[in-house]
Amino acid sequence: MKPGLSLIVMMFLLAGVMPVPARAQSDADFKEWMKQVNGTNGKLKKELKGKSSDAADDATKIVGLFAQIGDYWQTRKADDAVKFSSDSASSYKQIAILASAGKFEEASTGLKSGEVNCSGCHKAHRSITFHGEEIK
Ligand code: HEC
Numbered sequence: 604m605k606p607g608l609s610l611i612v613m614m615f616l617l618a619g620v621m622p623v624p625a626r627a628q629s630d631a632d633f634k635e636w637m638k639q640v641n642g643t644n645g646k647l648k649k650e651l652k653g654k655s656s657d658a659a660d661d662a663t664k665i666v667g668l669f670a671q672i673g674d675y676w677q678t679r680k681a682d683d684a685v686k687f688s689s690d691s692a693s694s695y696k697q698i699a700i701l702a703s704a705g706k707f708e709e710a711s712t713g714l715k716s717g718e719v720n721c722s723g724c725h726k727a728h729r730s731i732t733f734h735g736e737e738i739k
Pocket of ligand 1: 633638640641669672673684685687688693720724725728737739
């Protein structure tokens with residue numbers, strides 16, 4: 604066990620392998636999370652309209668995504684984005700509670716007002732350039 608492990612460590616040292624820059628890795632993750640947020644949010648809107656019992660689950664899924672998104676901004680020390688993330692998470696938590704209580708209209712209203720966090724964060728941290736979108 605021990606010799607094997609130090610061999611691996613040595614190989615890394617010899618090859619000069621540095622950890623993959625966290626930023627490059629998580630930027631791709633981030634885009635993926637956003638796509639999931641957006642897709643699930645669209646689905647959730649329809650479910651609330653149709654008073655579907657799936658709504659609470661999807662709202663909870665979005666809470667989980669915003670928790671990850673908040674961690675991401677925490678590591679980048681962007682306090683405003685951390686706040687947009689946690690405000691989003693709490694608004695979807697509220698939506699989940701309302702939906703599971705059958706209060707679909709209140710939940711829809713909550714969703715609409717929670718979307719200020721989407722645009723707030725996009726304004727501050729999403730730059731759309733000639734080359735596509737970037738995180739700033
Ligand atoms: C904490 C900040 C933050 C919040 C909150 C946030 N976004 Fe984003 N979003 C971003 C950033 C940054 C990008 C750009 C990511 C990139 O292009 O790499 C983005 C990109 C997107 C994209 C484009 C994804 C793609 O395919 O490139 C969509 C769609 C999106 N957001 C939807 C939403 C919706 C809907 C909400 C609210 C329910 C939301 N976002 C909330 C930061 C946020």
